[in-house]
Amino acid sequence: MEVYSLGSGSKGNCMVVTNGKNSVMIDAGLGGRTMMSKLAQIGILPHELDAVLITHEHSDHIRSVGEIAAVAPIYSHADTLDAIGRVVALPYKQTLEIDEKGFSLGSLDIFPFRVSHDAVHPMGYVIKDENDSVCYLTDTGYISKGMMKMATGCKKVILESNHDKEMLVRGGYPEYLKRRILSDTGHLCNEESALACADLVKEGTTEVLLAHLSENNNLSELAYWTTRSYLKKCGIGKEVKIKVASQRDTVVLS
Numbered sequence: 001m002e003v004y005s006l007g008s009g010s011k012g013n014c015m016v017v018t019n020g021k022n023s024v025m026i027d028a029g030l031g032g033r034t035m036m037s038k039l040a041q042i043g044i045l046p047h048e049l050d051a052v053l054i055t056h057e058h059s060d061h062i063r064s065v066g067e068i069a070a071v072a073p074i075y076s077h078a079d080t081l082d083a084i085g086r087v088v089a090l091p092y093k094q095t096l097e098i099d100e101k102g103f104s105l106g107s108l109d110i111f112p113f114r115v116s117h118d119a120v121h122p123m124g125y126v127i128k129d130e131n132d133s134v135c136y137l138t139d140t141g142y143i144s145k146g147m148m149k150m151a152t153g154c155k156k157v158i159l160e161s162n163h164d165k166e167m168l169v170r171g172g173y174p175e176y177l178k179r180r181i182l183s184d185t186g187h188l189c190n191e192e193s194a195l196a197c198a199d200l201v202k203e204g205t206t207e208v209l210l211a212h213l214s215e216n217n218n219l220s221e222l223a224y225w226t227t228r229s230y231l232k233k234c235g236i237g238k239e240v241k242i243k244v245a246s247q248r249d250t251v252v253l254s
C-alpha cells in the first residue's frame with residue numbers, strides 16, 4: 001500500500017491510502033482546490049475514492065468534507081457525523097456510520113479505534129490488505145494500551161508528533177491553550193511519539209510518518225531527531241524509514 005500525506009499539521013490534514021485497487025482518504029482538512037489538485041498530482045480521481053474516513057470534527061480535518069462528499073462517501077462515527085452536520089450539510093446518502101467494529105471496502109479491511117482528544121468521538125484507523133498494514137494515529141493526548149494494541153504489528157504507522165514540550169511551554173500561547181494541548185485529550189508531543197515508535201519498531205513497524213506537527217511549537221528536524229535518536233539509544237530501528245509530514249508538501253510512504 002502507498003500512503004500519501006497531501007498535507008498534515010495544525011492547519012489542515014488529508015491523507016490517501018491506496019493499494020491500486022482500492023483507495024481511501026483519511027480526513028479532508030485542506031482547502032478544496034488544494035485537496036483536488038493534490039489528488040490529481042498523485043493520479044487519483046476523487047470519484048475513485050472508496051471512502052473518506054473522518055477522524056473527528058475539528059476544522060483542520062473537515063474543511064473540504066462538503067466538496068468531497070459530492071463524489072465520495074463519508075465514513076465516521078454517528079456522533080462525529082452529527083457534529084459535522086451542524087457545520088456543513090452533507091448529502092444524507094453519502095454518509096455512513098461506523099464504530100469500532102471493523103469493515104471491508106473491496107480489498108481493504110478497515111478497523112476504526114477510539115483515540116483521546118477533545119472531540120465528540122475521535123478515532124484512529126488501521127487499514128490492512130493481504131500484504132500490508134497502515135495505522136493512522138493522530139490527534140490524541142496520550143497513547144493508551146488499547147491504541148497501542150491496534151498499532152502494534154502495522155508495517156506503516158502515521159503517528160502524531162505535534163509539539164516539542166519545551167517550545168510549547170516557553171512559547172506565546174495563552175495558558176488555557178497550552179493546558180489543552182498538553183492534556184490527555186490534546187496532542188502528542190515528540191517525546192511521547194518517540195517512546196511509542198520504539199515499542200512499535202520492536203514489533204515489526206518498518207516505516208513511520210511523523211504527522212500533525214504544530215507550526216508554532218515544533219520543527220520537522222526536532223520531531224525527526226527526537227524519534228531517530230531515541231531509537232538509536234534503544235539500539236533499534238537502523239533500517240526503519242522515518243519521514244516527517246509537511247503542511248505544504250506531499251510526503252509518501254511506499
Ligand SMILES: [Zn+2]
Pocket residue numbers: 056058117119139
Ligand atoms: Zn483535533
Ligand SMILES: [Zn+2]
Pocket residue numbers: 009010013058060061139212
Ligand atoms: Zn487536528
